[in-house]
Amino acid sequence: MSDTPATGFFDTFLSKLKEQSFTIIIMVGIIWYQGRMMEERVAYWQKLYEEKEAYIEQTAKNDREDLMERIKYLQDQRDKYVEEAINELKTE
Numbered sequence: 001m002s003d004t005p006a007t008g009f010f011d012t013f014l015s016k017l018k019e020q021s022f023t024i025i026i027m028v029g030i031i032w033y034q035g036r037m038m039e040e041r042v043a044y045w046q047k048l049y050e051e052k053e054a055y056i057e058q059t060a061k062n063d064r065e066d067l068m069e070r071i072k073y074l075q076d077q078r079d080k081y082v083e084e085a086i087n088e089l090k091t092e
Contacts, residue, residue, distance in 0.1 A: 017024075
């Protein structure tokens, strides 16, 4: 009788596993599908994030170049007016 519960348990386990195998397969399929969908969503948002970062970097670079050009222009204007002021003082 001591062998009956072990065999009974094992047989019961296998019979329940057979009964539920379709449900288990469906659940594994759903989990796999959800995993694939999550990977696609993560890839999509990662792509958007990288595009946004590239845009921000390019915009900052363009702004920096514009500011450097503006500074050079203003320095040239300052130098021009200083030069004119010095020349006027020399001619007086």
